[in-house]
Amino acid sequence: xxxxxxEKIKNYLHxxxxxxxxxxxxxxxxxxxxxDARYRRGLGACAKWLTTHSRKIGLxxxxxxxxxxxxxxxxxxxxxxxxxxxxxxxxxxDVQPPEPLELWxxxxxxxxxxxHSLFARGASDNKGQHFAHLKAVEAYLRTRTELPCDxxxxxxxxxxxxxxSLAAFLYRHRARLRCDGVVISDTTLYGLQYPTLSYGLxxxxxxxxxxxxxxxxxxxxxxxxxxxxxxxxxxQMLAQMRDEHGRITIPGFYDDVRALSPFERSALAxxxxxxDDYKKSIGVSELFGEVGFTxxxxxxxxxxxxxxGLTSGHQGEGGKTIIPSWARAKVTMRLVPxxxxxxxxxxxxxxxxxxxxxxxxxxxxxxAGSDPYWVSPESTNVQAALDAxxxxxxxxxxxxxxxxSIPIVDEFKQILKADSLLLGLALPDxxxxxxxxxxxxxxxxxxxxxxxxxWPRLSQFRK
Amino acid sequence: xxxxxxEKIKNYLHxxxxxxxxxxxxxxxxxxxxxDARYRRGLGACAKWLTTHSRKIGLxxxxxxxxxxxxxxxxxxxxxxxxxxxxxxxxxxDVQPPEPLELWxxxxxxxxxxxHSLFARGASDNKGQHFAHLKAVEAYLRTRTELPCDxxxxxxxxxxxxxxSLAAFLYRHRARLRCDGVVISDTTLYGLQYPTLSYGLxxxxxxxxxxxxxxxxxxxxxxxxxxxxxxxxxxQMLAQMRDEHGRITIPGFYDDVRALSPFERSALAxxxxxxDDYKKSIGVSELFGEVGFTxxxxxxxxxxxxxxGLTSGHQGEGGKTIIPSWARAKVTMRLVPxxxxxxxxxxxxxxxxxxxxxxxxxxxxxxAGSDPYWVSPESTNVQAALDAxxxxxxxxxxxxxxxxSIPIVDEFKQILKADSLLLGLALPDxxxxxxxxxxxxxxxxxxxxxxxxxWPRLSQFRK
Numbered sequence: 001x002x003x004x005x006x007e008k009i010k011n012y013l014h015x016x017x018x019x020x021x022x023x024x025x026x027x028x029x030x031x032x033x034x035x036d037a038r039y040r041r042g043l044g045a046c047a048k049w050l051t052t053h054s055r056k057i058g059l060x061x062x063x064x065x066x067x068x069x070x071x072x073x074x075x076x077x078x079x080x081x082x083x084x085x086x087x088x089x090x091x092x093x094d095v096q097p098p099e100p101l102e103l104w105x106x107x108x109x110x111x112x113x114x115x116h117s118l119f120a121r122g123a124s125d126n127k128g129q130h131f132a133h134l135k136a137v138e139a140y141l142r143t144r145t146e147l148p149c150d151x152x153x154x155x156x157x158x159x160x161x162x163x164x165s166l167a168a169f170l171y172r173h174r175a176r177l178r179c180d181g182v183v184i185s186d187t188t189l190y191g192l193q194y195p196t197l198s199y200g201l202x203x204x205x206x207x208x209x210x211x212x213x214x215x216x217x218x219x220x221x222x223x224x225x226x227x228x229x230x231x232x233x234x235x236q237m238l239a240q241m242r243d244e245h246g247r248i249t250i251p252g253f254y255d256d257v258r259a260l261s262p263f264e265r266s267a268l269a270x271x272x273x274x275x276d277d278y279k280k281s282i283g284v285s286e287l288f289g290e291v292g293f294t295x296x297x298x299x300x301x302x303x304x305x306x307x308x309g310l311t312s313g314h315q316g317e318g319g320k321t322i323i324p325s326w327a328r329a330k331v332t333m334r335l336v337p338x339x340x341x342x343x344x345x346x347x348x349x350x351x352x353x354x355x356x357x358x359x360x361x362x363x364x365x366x367x368a369g370s371d372p373y374w375v376s377p378e379s380t381n382v383q384a385a386l387d388a389x390x391x392x393x394x395x396x397x398x399x400x401x402x403x404x405s406i407p408i409v410d411e412f413k414q415i416l417k418a419d420s421l422l423l424g425l426a427l428p429d430x431x432x433x434x435x436x437x438x439x440x441x442x443x444x445x446x447x448x449x450x451x452x453x454x455w456p457r458l459s460q461f462r463k
Numbered sequence: 464x465x466x467x468x469x470e471k472i473k474n475y476l477h478x479x480x481x482x483x484x485x486x487x488x489x490x491x492x493x494x495x496x497x498x499d500a501r502y503r504r505g506l507g508a509c510a511k512w513l514t515t516h517s518r519k520i521g522l523x524x525x526x527x528x529x530x531x532x533x534x535x536x537x538x539x540x541x542x543x544x545x546x547x548x549x550x551x552x553x554x555x556x557d558v559q560p561p562e563p564l565e566l567w568x569x570x571x572x573x574x575x576x577x578x579h580s581l582f583a584r585g586a587s588d589n590k591g592q593h594f595a596h597l598k599a600v601e602a603y604l605r606t607r608t609e610l611p612c613d614x615x616x617x618x619x620x621x622x623x624x625x626x627x628s629l630a631a632f633l634y635r636h637r638a639r640l641r642c643d644g645v646v647i648s649d650t651t652l653y654g655l656q657y658p659t660l661s662y663g664l665x666x667x668x669x670x671x672x673x674x675x676x677x678x679x680x681x682x683x684x685x686x687x688x689x690x691x692x693x694x695x696x697x698x699q700m701l702a703q704m705r706d707e708h709g710r711i712t713i714p715g716f717y718d719d720v721r722a723l724s725p726f727e728r729s730a731l732a733x734x735x736x737x738x739d740d741y742k743k744s745i746g747v748s749e750l751f752g753e754v755g756f757t758x759x760x761x762x763x764x765x766x767x768x769x770x771x772g773l774t775s776g777h778q779g780e781g782g783k784t785i786i787p788s789w790a791r792a793k794v795t796m797r798l799v800p801x802x803x804x805x806x807x808x809x810x811x812x813x814x815x816x817x818x819x820x821x822x823x824x825x826x827x828x829x830x831a832g833s834d835p836y837w838v839s840p841e842s843t844n845v846q847a848a849l850d851a852x853x854x855x856x857x858x859x860x861x862x863x864x865x866x867x868s869i870p871i872v873d874e875f876k877q878i879l880k881a882d883s884l885l886l887g888l889a890l891p892d893x894x895x896x897x898x899x900x901x902x903x904x905x906x907x908x909x910x911x912x913x914x915x916x917x918w919p920r921l922s923q924f925r926k
Contacts, residue, residue, distance in 0.1 A: 278689075
């Protein structure tokens with residue numbers, strides 16, 4: 001896409017790049033940690049700075065109170081009887097706690113540039129990523145280039161603590177937030193040569209199973225042999241939930257799983273995934289997953305069941321000769337379309353009840369997390385976004401599915417009926433949530449360009 | 464056995480019973496807790512009191528230093544060219560910590576008599592039990608009745624902390640401790656109508672298995688599906704170690720197990736074991752054990768494998784979406800003759816290595832505890848002891864096997880080549896190791912009588 005308008009914008013982005021980086025550093029100086037009350041002041045100051053900055057760009061900006069941290073809402077100016085499409089851009093100004101501080105090479109809220117890397121807490125997750133979108137809009141507004149669509153930035157301050165206020169906010173403002181799609185840059189791309197669009201997310205649900213045996217820890221000598229050990233019963237129940245082919249054995253578990261299309265499988269096969277590097281990076285000598293699927297498919301496009309924790313009996317050093325009174329496991333299941341947490345949990349509970357031995361008493365607590373998400377990679381919005389990635393990065397983008405769950409995507413879908421386009425600008429080695437978080441400034445430049453190209457690409461289909 | 468000598472002794476025991484109880488109360492006033500350094504003074508004073516008391520009875524008594532707490536050694540006077548058989552009586556003057564103090568109805572070291580129960584810490588475990596033997600010997604000595612054997616009391620002060628100094632003591636004094644048997648009253652009888660001789664103990668060994676998966680806890684969304692979860696691997700390995708018939712599946716595990724003889728099975732069948740009461744007392748609705756054996760056999764005469772603790776990943780409240788980096792189990796196995804801890808551990812490790820998946824790394828730590836113990840219930844010593852129980856209690860005694868392990872029995876066997884006769888005087892509701900420990904004074908009387916009858920019964924076979 002090389003219209004004269006786009007040339008103007010590209011030039012603007014190029015000319016002002018140095019200032020953009022300085023502004024991003026300003027933004028990163030705020031310790032806007034949402035999980036720790038000690039940072040409350042830094043969080044409030046950060047939201048105010050972002051509001052002021054968005055207004056300076058030319059966006060109509062309001063800072064909205066919620067039950068938690070405020071949401072910054074910033075809109076492009078609109079004319080009456082507007083017929084343009086409308087897109088939301090989601091981001092979050094809150095960041096993960098910086099601890100452990102001693103592992104940072106320089107202080108987390110004193111941004112430092114080394115080569116193409118800008119080090120600071122929140123640089124990649126998520127300030128740098130949504131700042132790229134803000135700067136692209138600035139380019140449109142300052143060069144007086146007409147945007148082919150209306151844009152509303154929704155930038156919240158509670159993402160790192162589970163976005164507890166977002167759903168209510170979206171619901172309250174659902175009329176003015178009605179849109180043709182949501183753009184979110186909060187996922188990963190493999191590298192500068194691998195711009196990536198994520199078109200699916202796994203859903204999540206979890207259960208906690210507690211097996212109660214004797215009414216107290218029993219002496220394993222005096223009682224051992226005549227009483228069922230609840231830790232053994234738990235092992236026996238959990239062991240049979242995944243077979244040697246990596247399949248989950250809960251009856252009906254796979255009934256609603258949408259098969260991967262040949263198009264998807266070939267798209268996922270293009271990922272630059274190196275099994276040996278992967279094994280080395282996580283320190284295992286062999287991978288293990290569902291037979292018949294590649295590791296990329298296993299960890300993103302297939303459901304799974306993982307034990308997150310086991311607790312029973314003696315935990316400390318040395319021995320204690322007991323039959324424990326109880327044993328507990330915490331388990332999460334990752335779901336893919338069209339599984340639902342509710343149905344999967346119902347199947348799971350029914351199965352556990354069936355396989356539970358009469359020699360122990362079982363208690364199950366369940367929690368439905370979020371639905372899996374999937375938008376057709378062959379849809380016009382996705383195709384338009386892929387074009388924008390091609391424009392900006394100058395190479396063929398990858399289609400990906402995320403193994404994790406982003407509950408807000410589910411909320412945009414449920415409340416606003418809007419699909420999300422996940423256009424991640426984080427590199428795998430950006431250390432999100434870890435010490436020495438960084439953001440790649442080349443990706444930042446490509447990201448601004450991608451955002452600038454995205455709006456005409458998306459809007460052409462709505463005209 | 465109603466010789467004129469025995470009548471004299473019976474009368475003495477009867478006449479002085481009130482004083483014996485007062486002396487036992489004196490003995491119980493010493494807070495001789497071995498596990499807690501704050502009680503060191505009480506422990507030393509207790510050992511001195513016991514030494515003085517034994518001398519007063521007429522025993523040649525010495526207080527021997529060890530690396531830990533002293534051992535009281537008290538012998539009946541011997542003549543030169545002595546041809547009498549020699550028996551040891553083992554006991555321990557140290558007691559369990561009394562905590563939690565708030566659960567005691569009266570202070571643990573202020574003995575209190577209610578009906579036939581003498582409440583105090585150590586009343587049953589073990590001061591009252593070995594005091595009965597001391598008083599029986601006093602009866603012989605004070606009535607100038609010739610003992611048909613020599614006796615040596617070995618009363619240590621570290622039983623409740625695992626008897627760390629006893630083996631060295633026995634080895635050092637092995638010449639003068641050479642004997643024809645060891646009498647130990649430190650086990651349980653079902654009730655006054657069920658005097659009990661325990662002719663077997665289970666051995667014990669344990670292992671700790673740790674499975675290492677990824678080099679850190681991994682995000683269960685990003686990684687879940689392509690990596691073996693070590694908690695699941697642990698469950699799968701442990702689950703298959705005991706089958707649905709309660710059998711341990713380690714190849715060769717049962718090879719050395721001595722089958723229960725018809726004599727033993729019919730003896731064990733006489734136990735007043737009520738399955739419903741048992742289930743109620745431990746709070747389970749169904750028992751579980753090795754098919755083909757009664758609960759009494761399962762918990763005492765058959766080997767077992769019990770998980771004592773499971774630890775992996777998230778332990779606290781709420782959820783944490785991880786694949787844990789490692790998972791650990793602590794396991795004890797109880798052994799029966801002629802299994803040995805060394806061989807069973809070797810078989811276990813070989814089996815674990817065989818079933819361990821290549822997708823995890825395994826570390827195993829093992830510890831051999833003690834050998835199982837068994838003396839033929841048809842042997843002359845056991846038959847003599849059963850006669851003494853008949854004499855004293857006036858009813859048919861039970862033969863039992865203990866499910867637990869008493870390492871000192873193994874040490875007497877290994878170091879002195881001596882078999883032990885376990886003639887327990889503790890009732891199941893004596894609250895050993897618990898608040899409100901008590902000793903039944905009727906059992907005390909019967910115990911003194913049993914001890915008095917025991918020496919002629921035992922010695923007749925050695926004459």
